[in-house]
Amino acid sequence: MDAYLARLGMDRPRHADVAHLSELQLRHLRSVPFENLSVHLDEEIVLEEKLLLDKIVGAGRGGFCYELNGAFAVLLKDLGYAVTHLQARVFDEDGRLGIPHDHLVLLVETEGAAGRWLVDVGFGDHTHHPLAFDLREDQSDPAGTFRLVETGDHGDLDLYRDGKPQFRIETRPRVLADFAAGAWWHSTSPRSHFTRSLVCSRLTEDGRITLSGHTLVTTAHGERHTEELPDDAAVLAAYRDRFGIQLDRLPVDPRDTRR
Template identity: 70%
Template sequence: MDAYLRRIGASRPERADAAALRDLQLRHLHTVPFENLSIHLGEDIELEEKALLAKIVDAGRGGFCYELNGAFAALLRDLGFTVTLLQARVFGDEGRLGIPYDHLALLVGTADSTGPWLADVGFGDHAHHPLVFDERGDQQDPAGTFRIVEVPESEHGDLDVYRDGEPQFRMERRPRVLDDFRAGAWWHRTSPDSHFTRSVVCSRLSHEGRITLSGRKLVTTGHGERREQPLADDAAVLAAYRDHFGLLLDRLPSAPGRAT
């Protein structure tokens, strides 16, 4: 876990409080990319704590929600936070909900009198800071205005997370374990209906905004501006993975329709 802290540029906090959680989440978003490269490199995705830590800490890689939040949960528990895994379904086109176990989010308890908190380092472009889980009013964040809303028709108290008035995902309150998400992870890495199998993406938060490598296009946003930079060849793409995300790849992920 000390190596994990070095990976995200953090020191071991003296206390597992809200300030430490906020700092850890922000550092994680800045340093560990949201990426689906394993799907397109033919690598297995193992939802087991040791394998997740090996990938993110030892190999210096990123991952998608199950991997990122699964590993982050292990780090937080080691530091003294209480962590519950929650399953969520992501809102897609025309407000349709995705599959069960579509997303993994974290309910985090701290050693102070705050929270509990909804922490998430695995939803891509999302809240920079943890959200107060029991707050039903607007919560201001550098990424926008967030609100957690109770679903009226839900028998079990499901919650919808909104960003700037748009629904992002619907959470259950029932505690889950990492193994529960295996079917969702399998679907996302194998189904032609999953957006993860249809495109290659690597993205992280930057101090100016966000930087994303999608296929052969590098996109940077910041200060209200968006810039797109086409990358000429394989060498340029591999250099972008290295320079912007710290990923040392020996070959490019194979996007659909592109020869390996």
């Protein structure tokens, strides 16, 4: 856990309060990339806490939602937070819901009377800070305006960003193993966007940086810059220098017709 905190650039918080929770989430988003490289490196994704920590802390890698939120939950519990795994289904562009256990989010309870918080470090470009789980009004965040809306169906909640639905949360508690089928589907199905795309992305202090194949996209203060990296060596260097990921070979880009 100390090594995990060191990767986030933090000392161990003295209190499990919402202020430290917010700092932990923001630093996680800036330090640990959202990436699906394992899918294209033929690496098995196993949802066991020790293996997730070995990957994210020991190997200095990132992951997708099950891995990032799964590992973050271990850290938060070690720091004294009460953490519950919740399953969500992501809305597509046509407003249709994805598979069951499509996404893993965390419900976190803090010290004192601050309430319950929706925490998510595994949805890519998303909230920078926790959302008040029991609030049904607009919540401002650097990433936009968010609102949790009751669906009237079994206590489910829809999360909206700037008026657009993001995912539907089931409030029944889950355990990490419940998400194994979703992780397997997303890493193997030809219908999954993770098998059809290659991405490594993290938040920065002034925007975002994303590497997809040989294309490096940097956004700073709202301005977007795209750079085509000339060769594989430059891509490996970008993974190392921009994301802290040491690779000895490149993941196969499913969109690269040269391969």
